[in-house]
Amino acid sequence: MSSSIPSLNPPHRLLFGPGPTPVAARVYEAMAKPIVGHLDPFFFQINEEIRPWLRMVYGTTNPFTMVLSGTGSAGMEAAVSNFVHEDTKFVVFIAGYFADRIAEMGHRQGATVVRVEKPWGETFTDAEVREAILRERPTMVGYVTAETSTGVWQGGNAICQAAHEVGALVIADCVTSLGTMPINVDATGIDIAFSCSQKGLSCPPGLSPITVSENAMNRLRARQTSNRTWYLDFKLLDEYFGGQKRYHHTAPISMFYALREGLALIAEEGVEARFARHKANHLELVAGLEGLGLKMLVNNPHRLWTLHTPIIPEGKDDMKIRKYLLDQYSIDIAGGFGQLAGKIWRIGLMGEGSKKENVALLVESMGKALAAA
């Protein structure tokens, strides 16, 4: 027997990076509540509360709307591996890291991947996506609604319309948009969408909410080859979380508790009010940052309401300024990476973090940091 080991004592960070985001007390409390078994009626009851709320934030009536027992990256892998395989021609629109990752996952599944690329931080026009899809005539299309590496919003209407014209299904990455901006899965025509728990939903990381259209589920049911992934197989998950309640894996109960509480907070606020709050605080933060002389990487109207990417001014030291924020204010923001390493900051205002007083704190602390470092 070793001597007594002190309990862990995490620092209190103000999480204003691209995620994880601040977590409400009610959500933390749920994490400490007693667990039940993964086949307990109470677990299925929680799950049946979660699913309609997920439909609400996604803007969909898809019956197959549920939660994967993995992070947002598992959601991406699930979306790709259920639908993309050796017989797939997969067009991916790439102007940032996460779209690149979708293409990489498609490549690993053995698909013919067509990368349609622009420099990081740009968006694709309706004409560009239409031209690419009609030219390539893919069976699957992938894009990112909210590119976490750049701060860009990419509209999906033209992508989905052209894709459906050629019989393709559309995968949309909603990791940094869900719960903060209108995604409108059904109205846009998105077939498969995935997200995470730790950004707009303001829960700890660990779960991936997904939604899949009936059209897409029908294609999956008709698939002749075996799905390589067992853990993320939508047909098996449908038997667990859907009507049959058939054992598949042991779901992370405590994370489901947290997500239930996070979604209850969204239902209490109302999604429209929540979107409006994110937009208002976004506009105020941009005005504040511009008031400090910073320029935004992304032009209006392509900016995310969740993640702000000011360009690092010439002569200023990225790391020094982030260290100042962390040391003086316990504020955690992120730098850029890949093509944008050292060129931008990434400042998140999502979920519980998107508050008027946080805007003021960020503008004040960034001003001090820019003057000091």
Place this chain on the structure above:
Amino acid sequence: MSSSIPSLNPPHRLLFGPGPTPVAARVYEAMAKPIVGHLDPFFFQINEEIRPWLRMVYGTTNPFTMVLSGTGSAGMEAAVSNFVHEDTKFVVFIAGYFADRIAEMGHRQGATVVRVEKPWGETFTDAEVREAILRERPTMVGYVTAETSTGVWQGGNAICQAAHEVGALVIADCVTSLGTMPINVDATGIDIAFSCSQKGLSCPPGLSPITVSENAMNRLRARQTSNRTWYLDFKLLDEYFGGQKRYHHTAPISMFYALREGLALIAEEGVEARFARHKANHLELVAGLEGLGLKMLVNNPHRLWTLHTPIIPEGKDDMKIRKYLLDQYSIDIAGGFGQLAGKIWRIGLMGEGSKKENVALLVESMGKALAAA
């Protein structure tokens, strides 16, 4: 804005099934502590505390010993999908559901799977495993140390020795053994082992501790084809959790906090003392169940110390007895499934659940249930 939604209020179950198991207060408290980012120095510090403790419970010095951001089933998929592919001849020893699942995952990866089968609840002798491996000359071998569907312990020495003679690597499922029985990964010769957080480690479900030998990592590094899984790719995970701290995915921070505390409790108790506690309570429960006239499915010395599988007596109603236990005592035990559906109960005593007073409670309540139902 909708009206106020009550916070969730889970029932207090006594978790004596095959998992999840009871969770210590210290572990629950950790789940509610403030999260930090997935690249925060504090997160990596927690991770560096976890890894030596995992080596301790696994009985290994493998540098690649870490935690996957998914459940035990994700651990199984990771073990298989990193090492089993189209060019693999994969021998799997199957006498229960979870070994069958390993074979199914191998099949999905496109491998030539050789199923070596016995009825559920039996074990393979040294001669049987040796004969099968030398005959088939596979490149990979899979087996289950503790079969959760049957309650059987399968020794691994003969499997690993024969496998290494023909140049194969061995995958061992340690889901229902880790932290409760000596696995001795290094001494046994296991190359890839996976487990879960919610059984012997007595944390909530959601993580999968894994360990991989240097031999196996070298084979992975030499692999010419691309790994189909990105989320569970050991080479990418090594860059995140290993020396480089390179972003891969957003790890479920709160679950890592919980696991850190669960492992601290094991380190405080000492693994040898912990194994002895599980064995003593196991023997006492078997004696108690036999005292009630129940017969065990599994013969000595092949019984798990964690999961007890008495045969349901002729004329007794499985569901009625389990309902009685749940209604009268809030005790949650499990039934059998697959080949053993309606034939056995599965009663777990693991981690925090393996206590003298729980043995007494289980024997008393089972006695009452058998008399009443």
